[in-house]
Amino acid sequence: MNGDLLHILQFVISAVLMAGGIFFVIAGAVGVLRLPDFYTRMHAAGMTDTLGAEMILLGLIVQAGLSQTSLKLALIAFLLFLTSPTATHAVIGAAHHAGLKPKLGKYRALAPGEEPLAKSKAKAQAKSKVKSARKSRAKKRVK
Template sequence: MLIGLSWALILAGGFFTIVGAIGLVRMPDVYTRMHAASVTDTLGAGLLLLGFMLQAGPSLVLLKLVFLFVLFFFVSPVATHAVANAALHYGIKPQLAEDRRGRLDADTREPAAIEEELRIEAAQ
């Protein structure tokens, strides 16, 4: 029974880690990518470590896994916050809802600068 629960936690942790990796690729800007990666990575790693703790049993390995669990739950969100602050400090602006219109610049195939288009639409 305990082995089955530990494997369920390990599989759930792997699932959340894979979902975080997909979110890292699919999200539009650096802030949403960091959010998707940090939340699912923290949850995925936590579930993986809990599954490993159940398999380790009472031993020194369990104590090390508990230390890693606590360390990871404090370090991962703080590191994500620090990277987000650094990105904001260096001028990377968050993408707002009105910025996402799915338009691409014909030359660069990058999202088009739509500030002028928004001004034209507002004037009409």
């Protein structure tokens, strides 16, 4: 009976931790797809590397209990904790050194009903074309 309770507790803690980790991992992947430029994508990748990975590994450690596997999993968590910021810093430093220009200032994605910028530009171009056509017609008339 008591053992059963412990097993249920183990399952619940592990499930909560792994669900949280999965949420951060998927959010990081979606962020890497959605964000507008390289420097901002880096932040989403960092989110996956820190909290997502650590939470999934903690959930696995809770599952494995006191054993050699959980020690190894803790070692992996420690290695990721050390190497991921270093790799992030190296990638972003290399991009900065190579002269990749960051997008700065406010940025807002398009709301679902809004027209994308390219379309409105195309409309403006079409309008200006109409205007220039009118002008040329007017010139012809003058002639």
